[in-house]
Amino acid sequence: MLDGIESVSQIAAWLASGRTLFLIIHILGVACFAYIIYRRLVPLLRAERDPRFDHLSARLGKFFKYWLGQWKHPRYKVAGFLHILIFAGFLLLVARAFTVLFVGVAPNFVMPGFSGRTGEFYEALTDYAATIVFLCMIFAIVRRLVFKPARYEVPARYGNAHKADAIFLLVLIAILMVADSLFEGAKAAALAQQGPPVAYETILSLPWIFNSALASASVHRLGSFYFSGYLLHEVTFYFLLCYRPFGIQFHVETSLFNIFFGKLNKGAVKPVRWGVSDEQLEQVKSYGVKTFEDFTWKHMLDFYTCADCGRCSDNCPANAVGRPLSPRFISIKARDYAFQHYPMFGAPGDGKPLVGNIYSEDEIWSCTTCGACEEECPLLVEYIDKIVDLRRGLVDDGNVPQSLQKPLKALESRGNPYGKMEKKRADWVNEKVFQQSCAIKTLDKNNGADTLYFVDSITSYDNRMQSIGRATARILDHTGENFGILGAAERDSGHEVRRFGEETLFLALRDQNAEAIKASGAKRIVTADPHAYNALKKDYKDLPPVEHISQVIAHAVKSGKIQFKPLENADKVYTYHDPCYLGRHNGVYEDPRNVLDAIPGLKRVEMTRCRDRSFCCGGGGLMLFYEPKEDQRMGVKRVQMAAEAGANVIVTACPFCMVNIEDAIKVAGLDGKMSVIDLAELADQQLKRKIPPAGATGFAEAQQECLGGR
Amino acid sequence: MEILVCVRRVPDTSENEITLNGAGNDIERDELVYSINEPDNYAVEEALQIAAKAGGNVTVVTVGGEEDEEILRREMAMGASQGVLLTDTAFNGSDGRGIAAILNAFVQKGKYDLILTGVQAEDGGAQVGGMLAAMLDYPFASLVNSIEVLDGRKMKIGREIEGGNKEINEMDLPCVLSIQTGINEPRYVGMKGIRAVASVPIPSYGAGDLGLSAGNVGPAAAKVRRVDYFVPSLGKGAEMLNGSREENVEKLVELLAAKGGLK
């Protein structure tokens, strides 16, 4: 083809001889890609609906922040920086790539807007972009092969590491860069031989290297390199295009959509079926996800989009303690299932139940819904809704672990998972010393108040947690709140009931509570339980505004209503443990810290994993009844983190964290060396009251006159 | 295989505190939560698993009143194809034998290959299953903790005996078995399932339908009668240590040393 092309002035002619070939490759490539995408869309067309076209400006915001802005990537510095470079490079190279493709069939093609000076500038920019991408590929390959970051390695029981595939794709991108650079370099060398020698401007770039190497090559050879560079580029380009949808690199195509359609309401759980209201729910025969097609299209898109980066599993507390759950494999296994059951040719296979085939029951029940996975994922892949849906499917089939059946039954008959009598729910207010100082009223339609203190089950019934209830009540009293509790009319908030898949029971509990809350006439709800906080805010509808006690105290400190007396013990070093449902799911990080910092003499340190990287204590609600297979308790790991940070007192703001951490201190053998206190208890203890408590020390219930009206 | 499971609604001991009422002659029933007798639930689960493997239907039956329908519905939500209520004012006040007679009359109207009951109820005495079997002249085995269906209308069953040992027997069908807890892991029944069967009709039969008279059921025929409930005055019982935890630990260690507990 190139024989006889002696004239350098016909560079275009070198390409033109291959025009038909290139055209055929274009057509084949595009057709192939279109077909593949169509086949990939087939399961999505069969999937459950998922309304993701609301709040368009918020979605646009997500697009800018997480897609264009790569916001989550720097959480892992090396990989993050690497990816940002690659991503920026790719974006920059888009126009160039298309130009190169078109040039093969339309030799004088110039991308609109990229002519003249702009074009030259762009060329120079993209020379470096291609070089940087190439170097990133080399670095990434070396990193995978030699440095082997732990989170990429996969213990056999979780699944395949798909390592060879990952490296193959990195190599292909490198080749793409090389092909393009060879093409450009050869062309420049030919032009330089043709006319006055012009120095290749972008020195040290990949095209420059090729240009230098080929500067004195024969025209014939230049022609070959020019042609082969082009062909290699085109073939690699289309191969990558058609290969990406078969692996983790599919995210190149799907990430934009996945992020744009991402979930907007963190902490809320999707309904059993979109478009079916709670009242109509009875019409739905089967709840939850049992087969692959029960997932919504967005969840299927999540599976396609997962880049197998392992950041989720790296932060998953269940995974860290050896439970059979690895979030990335929830995605990858489902993706592999989709690829297998929706092949490129032939009819889709029969839908098999997912649990028992690609997932195990223990895997699904192991999740504490802490949200660390979702917080970490750069592609905004969702996990909690899927776990909840899978659990709904298991519950629907009666497949619930025996250890959970008892508390569920108790919740149904008594409104609390302990099976204790409803009428005893408010007995905690009758503690002798407490009652003398602070009588709490029970609210109903005849007896209202501005503020409702929603106590929830564990604080009401657990002997230890009741002191959190009393401390909270004393604080509210001190700030002059006109408040009361629902008493025996209160039911469990149902937060975990819903997240463990028992939607019908959750709705029953919610309706009972909503009625009682309405009857109380409260205009504001306060709770010391982050799970109740999240439930009231996200799962319940049409309620007055909800606050957590840490927010109440923080405001009161700011306004001066609360002042703290200095801490006496100078040996104590405090660290704050962010509860998952206060921190990650609701963004309340600073208020509790401000409260602690307002206590004179309090020394505070931060654990490495804090704020949105806080490590789950082990879970709350029904999770306390579940018996997981694990190597270690999450709480023990957390307590060790606190010790590593140099603390000897852990402060937490959640009764479930309290249970787990108190337990963990004993199991870890740190009794006497580490202690834990609830934020409300600490605040209550350090409150500067008008009348100093008589003989009260430490955690002991203070005898004091209640201030403020009721 | 047609399987009949005899079930009973009882106060749920794990969710109730059983106390005497004011008059001191019965337990306080005002705030009791009722549920299906736990061994009966295991029996229904076992029946469902047998029917799933060997083919067939599971019917649940109880002797009582309208309030007992809720447990029939719960077991139907679990998978039983049919619930039956045997109810009649004439049945009230029956003793264990009377209940067995009522069930016997019902069984005679149908054709069941296997009849299961729970091994005992909280307020019962592990009697109905054995009595029913004797009335029917069917072979009987109690404390069954494993069942294997064999060909030719036979079953291989395991019984829980002393020392954690298991006695293996072969049973001819039809037979009656009383089921011990732990034989399986009962499936969960949620509110959704129960609501789904809320309007399924539950046929009921009375004394007339079953051909029973005051001679064999009801208070007149009851030779065993509970007169009252009481809490016995506590005898000597244990010597309680009432000090602080530290003091109790010390005293206990002393006692253990004295009794040869510390070698």
Add this chain to the structure above:
Amino acid sequence: MARIFTYIMHRGGVPDDTAFELTAAAKKIDAAAIPTALVTGWGQELESVCNALRAAYAEVWKIGNEALAHPNAELIRKALAKVVPPASIVLAPHEHFGIDLAPGLSIKLDSPYVPDVLGIEGVEGSALKVIRQEFGGQVSAHVRCDISSGAVMTIRPGAFKPIESNPLSGSIVDKSSEVGPLTSGRRYLQTIAAEAGEVDITKHAILVSIGRGIQEKDNVGIAQELADVLGAAVSCSRPVVDAKWLEKSRQVGSSGKTVKPKVYLAFGISGSFQHLAGIKGNPFIVAVNKNPKAPIFQVADVGIVDDLLEFLPELTNKVRDTRGIAAK
């Protein structure tokens, strides 16, 4: 007054303790009663048992049949229905065999049945007044049984203490020929012994026993620590095995092992009779339980109301200090 029969459980040619408890129960029904022992079995073992009973019973009815070599309640019921005179009172122990035999026997004998009797108050007219328990022992009940047509009663093992009395020289009456052919729709195949665990709790003099109050599997270690410093073994009640926190071989009770330790420490065990039935030999029993009304406090020698999860580690430390053992 009706004739009283007692059904004798036996193993390896030796009568079970209940054989003598039933006599005591019979005397409570009627102080003047001369109960007759019913013994079924086969061969030399049957002979040994009958002989052993002659000191306590005036009459021992021997029913020997090869089919009865292994006690099959279905066959025994048939046999007894043939030999027991109408309107008799038949007593049997309330355990796995009695539960199997008695209800059906009451139908075949056309007598009322009272199960799991733990107290007998006497006869009033044609009514026998007894005491039973319900709701896991939380309440007791007075029960009246019309014994005009006799009765079948199962007696709670351990509820009646055998009475010391002068030995009799009873006669053995062979009733074997009266029972006829014995067949049934239930055939004994074999007995599968419980898996021997790594620890044989029946061989330990001190047992640290845990119940539901241990709350979760991870806490079992706390009990093991105490056991280690005491040189004891960890045993448990049924709920712990049902929850799969310990193997079956560790269970003490009527469906588990029978133990005869010197010291029995019961932590978080409520004290149901099925559990207590496994404790013999009158050991020194210490009970720790959060619930002051737990039935265990009735039978324990020393009781402490406390949370075992808090109490156990402290006890372990104290024992360690006392014995001068360094903590691990």
